[in-house]
Amino acid sequence: MKLFLATILITFMAAIAQGQTMITGKVSNQKKEPLQSASIHIKESGTGTTTDSAGNFKIIVPEKGSKSLIISCVGYEPKSVLVHPEDAALQIVIILRDEAKVLGDVVVMSAGTFIASDKAKGASLTPMDAVTVAGTGGDVANSMRALPGVQQVGESEGLFVRGGTSDEAKQFIDGVAFPNPNYASVPGIMQPARVNPFLFKGILFNTGGYSALYGDALSSALILETVDLPEKSEASLHLFPTSQGLGFQHLAKNKQTSMGVTLNYSNAGIFYNKIVKQAAGYFHGPEYISSDFNFRVKTSKTGILKFYANYGYNNTGLGQADIDSIDLESSFQTKGNNLYSNLSYRESLRNNWKIDAAVSYNYSSQDIEKSLHNAENEKILINRYPFSEKNGSYTSKHNFLNSKVVLSKRFKGRQTLRFGAEYIHQDVTNSLSEPNVEGRSAYIEDATAMFAETDLQLNRKLAARIGLRSEQSSLLQQINITPRVSVAYKLSEKNQLSLAYGIFYQKPLSEYLLQNKRLNFSKATHYIINYQRNASNRFLRAELFYKAYKNLISTDSAIGNNGDGYAKGFELFFRDKRSVRDLDYWVSYSYLDTKRKFMNYPYQLNPTYATPHTFSLAVKRFFPALNFMANAAYWFTTGRPYYNIKTESDGRPVIQYSGTTKNYQSLNVSFAYLFNISKKWKDFSGIGFGMNNVLGTKQVFGYNFSYDGNNKTPVTLPATRFYYIGFFMSLGTDRRDDIINQNL
Structure with a gap:
């Protein structure tokens, strides 16, 4: 640290000594x-x-x-x-x-929506804001956890929004589904995102009441828009103990086409886990390989064709003491491949018509192996329950295709009509091999949807968005009609009130459809009231919501749609870039009251991933004279419920034990020192370092119980703290402008 501070001082003095x-x-x-x-x-x-x-x-x-x-x-x-x-x-x-004189009219889509784009700068979060939230690892979805409505679930990836599971929050890239945004799940350990956050220029985070253009999500939609053509050609490099990567982006001389490639490798088992001891007994990795390719071409003055592909490989193996025995160890290993591709086209047509079309394809293959070992690390087989289910292998293969076309027409007076159609194809196969069980299951699903939506600008103070969506499933043999309405009224130049209502359906997860193909759609009805004030670098947002659930998946006796529930609450978000010079901060608070009967719950219970009170604070400051950036983020939540639910001989689920974890808190900090290595290179370089859970809080997310209920072990972080320090560089494009613009 002394050497680092001395380097900053010498660099600063040298700059002063130059002619200025x-x-x-x-x-x-x-x-x-x-x-x-x-x-x-x-x-x-x-x-x-x-x-x-x-x-x-x-x-x-x-x-x-x-x-x-x-x-x-x-x-x-x-x-x-x-x-x-x-x-x-x-x-x-x-x-x-x-x-404000250009954008002063009432804005639709305020209720339930956070916009993150250049047009909404100051009102919410820009992409740069999102990825620089301390402790989120540059994961766009994780960064949304700094916003109200999202639970702090440290043992699993994904977004848990307003009482919903992570599977009920879907992500979309350029209008079509992104089915596997994170690497394959590992029990009790959050997995990283697959894609580069700097791929996106716009983020639309809907915590409820989202547009009729999107479906198959009960709780929320995270809508991501990729960049068009880059401003310049550039190359990038980063070297951190847990991750290394390089890439380039080439812009043609005519500035009509561009092409880019990146490659990233991460394996904490090589170095990091040997320095920072882990509670999880990793015997491999976690290891991740990620590579992506993009190609973009301007087809006209207003048209662009974009192609993006991402390949990911994961391999993680860990072992821990078996909870149902004294001297045995349970091991878990998952490894697999994932390929995602996205082709999109956008063009403005005559007479204020516009077309947006996209198609995505995702192939994933995942292998899981579980086994029991004795003290000599020899694999052993025990044929009685629950040990009989602790040896076995599982393979899943998933083909996913999504295509969508949207036509829109803009009329005088800021009136807009959108309509289009969507097609989804899924081909899923799952194989199981256990000592006494061999099995294979599969299904093919073809789903279609049609939608229409209109923006009505009734006057400068009143606007509405009215949409209707029809969804059909060949597997479930059902058709749903879902209305969605948003209304916004501008109280004054700086204040706005919004209302939203909508019905949302979602198909069961493949793991349930493989066992029962006669399931129904789950349903959620959203009601939202929103108030916001945006006044010169200060933004206040308050929101009330209520959600009613029907036909949730239940496994209490057999897999069916016997579940239901509700979620209601209040949320507050305040961002201030004015009160303290050179300082940007935001405060978020959520109150959530939710109960569900789903999965193996015998009746409506508070879900184990939900807590009533969640508070977060994000603080950022950039020091231009020192080329230094400092970020901090703090979270506090009340304890989460946990249950030990045991199945009786007659098949009835019974709660054997229940309780609440202690309160959760976490303080994360990150820093970056920025510099140029060479003026000829036109580089933007830096040293980044930081720490998660600075206070060393023992965070307990829940408990695992033994089969007889006599033993329980806490679900905690793999290590009390996470550290990082490393070097990053971008050649050809100086991203200082981005950082300064977004942090001052």
Whole structure:
């Protein structure tokens, strides 16, 4: 650490020693009102500052040559100003245009929705905001856990939204489904995401009441939009103890096509797990290989064709003391392959028509092997229950195809009509091999959907989105009609009230359909009331919701749709980029009251993944003069329920033990020092380091029980803390501009 701080000091002093000049200026709006906390920085440089309460700023620029100053402020259109060394004798006056005058009408889709894109900057989270939340590992979905409505489930990947399971929150890329966003599940250990977060330019996180264009999700939809053409050609490299990767992105000279490839490898078992001891007894990995390829071509001034493919390999093996015996060990190993591809096309047609079309294909193959071992690590077979189910192998293969076409027509007065169709094909095979059981099951599913949706701008204060979706399943032999409505009323220039209602259906998971093909759709009905205030770098959002569940999957006696339940609550989100200079923070609070009868629950219970109170705080600061970025995130939740449910001889489930875990809290920090290795390379480099669970809290997510109920073991983190430090570099594109823009 001393060496690192000395390096920063020497670099900073060397920069001061170079020929420099001071530029002063003032930033105001069109009403000549000063703008506080506006961001000013030199393009493709780490040098930057912000305005004071009077709108004034000072910035040091090199004396040689002219430089571009980028000025931005939330709620205003960004501006670029060319400055020269002789401008040091002047005070530059910069006037920013009020973006609110362009986007001042009421906005639909507020209830239940968080928008993260350049257009919504300051109102919610941008992609850069999302991936720099401390402790999320650059996983876009994990970053959404810093928002209200999402539970902090540390032992499993995915989003648990408003009382729903992670399987009820689906992800979409460029309009079509992304069925396996994370690597294959390992009991009690969260798995990482498959895709690069910088692939996306827009994030739409619907915690409820989402559009009729999407389906097959009871709780929420995370809608991701990939970037179009990159601004420049670039190459990237990162070297961390647990992960290494490289890639390049080439933009053609005519700026009409681009191509990119990346390769990443991660194996914590080689080095990291030997330094930081793990509670889980890993005998392999966790090992992950990820490679992706993209190709993009502009077909016209308004049209673009994009192709993206991702391949992933995983291999994780771990062993632990068997809970049902004294001297035996249970081992679990999973390894497999996953290939995802996505082809999308977008074009503006004549007379304000537009077409969006996409098709995705996903193939996954996963092998799981479980076994019992004695003290000499020899595999042993015991034919009585529950030991008989602890030896065996399982293989699953899944082919998934999703295609969608959306046509939209924009009319005068900001009225829009969208309609289209969707097709999904699934081919699933599962094989089981246990000492006394051999089996194979399979099914083929063809599902279709049709949808229509209209945006009605009734006046500047009142707008509505009305949609209808029809879904049909060949396997379930059912047709569903689902209405969805959102209404928004603008109370004033900075305040808005929104309402949303919708019905949502979801097919059972393949693991249940393989055992019972006569199941029904599960159903959820959403009711949402939303208030939000967006006033110059401060954003407040409050939301009430209620969800009613029907036909949930239950396994109490046989696999069926006997489950039901509800979820209701209140959520609060506040983001402030104004009160403290150079500081960006947001606070999130959720209250959740939910009960379900599903799975093997004998009656409606609080789910084991849900807790009534969840609080989070995310803080970010970028220090332009030092090229240094610091982030912190803190979570607190009340305890989660746990149960030991035992099946009686007559098949009835009975709760043998129940309780609540202790309160959960976690403090995560991350830092990055940014620099350039060579001006000729035009690189953006840095050293990143951080720590999860700084306080060393023993986090208990639940308990595993022995078959007789006499023993229980806590489900905890593999290690109390997680550390990382490493080097990253991008050649050709200086991403300092992104970081400064998103953090000031």
